Amino acid sequence: MPGRMFLHTPGPTNIPEDVLNAMHRPAEDFSAPEFMETMLRMFEELKDLFRTKGEVFAYIANGHGAWEASIVNLLSPGDKVLMPDTGRFSLVWDDMVKAFGISTVRLNNDWRSPIDPQAVEDALRQDSEKKIKAVLAVHVETATGAVSNLEAIREAINASGHPALFVVDAIASFGCHKLNMDESGIDCVIAASQKGLMMPIGISFTAAGPKALAASEACTSHREYWSWKSRMAMETYRRFCGTAPMHMVWGLMKVMEKVRVEGLDNIIARHARLAEATRTAVARWAEGGALEFNTVDPKSRSNSITCVRQVGQTDMNTIRQVARERFNVSLGGGLHVLADKAFRIGHMGDLNEPMIMGALAGIDLTLKHLKVPHGAGALDAAASFLAETA
Numbered sequence: 001m002p003g004r005m006f007l008h009t010p011g012p013t014n015i016p017e018d019v020l021n022a023m024h025r026p027a028e029d030f031s032a033p034e035f036m037e038t039m040l041r042m043f044e045e046l047k048d049l050f051r052t053k054g055e056v057f058a059y060i061a062n063g064h065g066a067w068e069a070s071i072v073n074l075l076s077p078g079d080k081v082l083m084p085d086t087g088r089f090s091l092v093w094d095d096m097v098k099a100f101g102i103s104t105v106r107l108n109n110d111w112r113s114p115i116d117p118q119a120v121e122d123a124l125r126q127d128s129e130k131k132i133k134a135v136l137a138v139h140v141e142t143a144t145g146a147v148s149n150l151e152a153i154r155e156a157i158n159a160s161g162h163p164a165l166f167v168v169d170a171i172a173s174f175g176c177h178k179l180n181m182d183e184s185g186i187d188c189v190i191a192a193s194q195k196g197l198m199m200p201i202g203i204s205f206t207a208a209g210p211k212a213l214a215a216s217e218a219c220t221s222h223r224e225y226w227s228w229k230s231r232m233a234m235e236t237y238r239r240f241c242g243t244a245p246m247h248m249v250w251g252l253m254k255v256m257e258k259v260r261v262e263g264l265d266n267i268i269a270r271h272a273r274l275a276e277a278t279r280t281a282v283a284r285w286a287e288g289g290a291l292e293f294n295t296v297d298p299k300s301r302s303n304s305i306t307c308v309r310q311v312g313q314t315d316m317n318t319i320r321q322v323a324r325e326r327f328n329v330s331l332g333g334g335l336h337v338l339a340d341k342a343f344r345i346g347h348m349g350d351l352n353e354p355m356i357m358g359a360l361a362g363i364d365l366t367l368k369h370l371k372v373p374h375g376a377g378a379l380d381a382a383a384s385f386l387a388e389t390a
C-alpha cells in the first residue's frame with residue numbers, strides 16, 4: 001500500500017521520528033558518569049511531568065507491570081480496596097489486585113460513564129472501621145472513552161474523612177489530560193510509555209507521594225523486582241533492578257525535550273482540540289442513526305480516545321476492518337462487553353490537525369463505502385472547528 005498507515009489505536013501511538021532517532025545509537029557503558037547523569041536527570045524531569053515532589057519509579061515493563069508494582073508496594077494480603085468500576089481496564093486491574101489476596105469493594109458502572117464521586121464518598125463513609133486501604137481509580141478508561149474527575153474524587157475522599165490512599169491509573173491520560181499529582185492530592189500515579197508519551201512499549205512508571213512511600217514501608221507484600229525501597233538508589237543498576245534500558249532513557253529524554261518545547265499545558269490543549277474535532281465528526285455521523293457516543297455525558301468524553309458505539313445491528317468489526325485494510329486507518333476494537341459493539345478512535349500523543357483530519361476522512365470513506373447510514377458534513381464540521389479555534 002502506498003503512503004502511511006494512520007495509527008489510531010489507543011496505544012501504541014505514533015512515535016515521532018526524532019524520538020526514534022534519539023534511540024538509534026550504539027549501546028554504551030551504563031555505569032559511565034555520562035549515562036548516570038542522564039538517568040538521574042530523567043528521573044528529575046519525570047517528576048516535573050507528574051507534577052510531584054515525590055519519587056518516580058520506572059520499570060522495564062508495560063502498564064501491567066506498573067499496576068503490579070503499585071499493588072505490591074502499597075497493599076498487603078488481606079487488605080481491602082475500593083475499586084470503582086469504569087470498564088474493562090478497571091476490571092483487569094481488579095482481577096490483578098484479587099490475585100494478591102486483596103479483597104475489593106466494587107462500585108457498579110454501566111461502562112458508559114465516569115466514576116461517580118458521590119458513590120465513592122458513600123462507600124468510604126460506610127467503611128466505619130476504616131478497613132479500606134486505597135481507592136484505585138482509572139482516570140481515562142480506554143475501553144469506554146470516559147474520563148473521571150480526579151479533583152472531585154479527591155474531594156469525595158476528603159468529605160468522607162477516610163484515610164484511604166488515592167491511587168490513579170493514568171496510563172491513557174498521562175500527557176493528554178491535566179494531571180497535577182501533588183496539587184490534586186493523588187498519592188500514587190501509574191503511567192506507561194506507549195500512549196500519550198509517544199514511546200515504544202516497554203517502560204512504565206509509578207510516582208509516589210509521601211503517604212504512599214510511608215505505606216510501602218509498612219506493607220508486607222513480598223516483592224523484590226518491583227520494590228520501591230531497593231530502587232531508591234543512586235546507581236543506575238539498582239534504579240532499574242538490573243541493566244538500565246539505555247535506549248528507552250534516550251528516547252524518553254527526547255520526549256521530555258519535546259514536551260518542554262511545546263509546553264505541557266499546550267500539549268493538553270492540543271489534545272482537547274483534536275478530540276473535539278473528532279467528537280464534532282462523530283456527532284454528525286451519529287445523525288444517521290447507526291452510531292452513537294459510548295460515553296453518554298458530553299463533559300465526560302475523554303481527550304485521549306473516543307469510543308463509538310453501534311445503534312441497532314451496525315457491523316462495527318467490518319467498519320474497523322475496512323478502515324484498516326482499505327483506507328489505512330487503524331482503529332481500536334470494542335473490548336469485553338463492548339466487543340463487536342464499538343470501535344475506538346485513539347487521538348493521543350504525536351498528532352496534528354491534518355493527521356486527525358486524515359483519520360476522520362478514512363472513517364468517513366469507510367462509512368460511505370459500506371453504506372452505513374451517517375449524517376453528512378462530518379469532515380467539513382471538523383475542519384471548520386479546527387480552523388475557527390486555530
Ligand SMILES: *Cc1c(COP(=O)(O)O)cnc(C)c1O
Nearest residue numbers: 062063064089140142171172192
Ligand atoms: C493500556 C492501558 C493499560 C494497560 O497497559 P499495558 O501497557 O497494555 O499493560 C492499563 N490501564 C489503562 C487505562 C490503559 O489504557
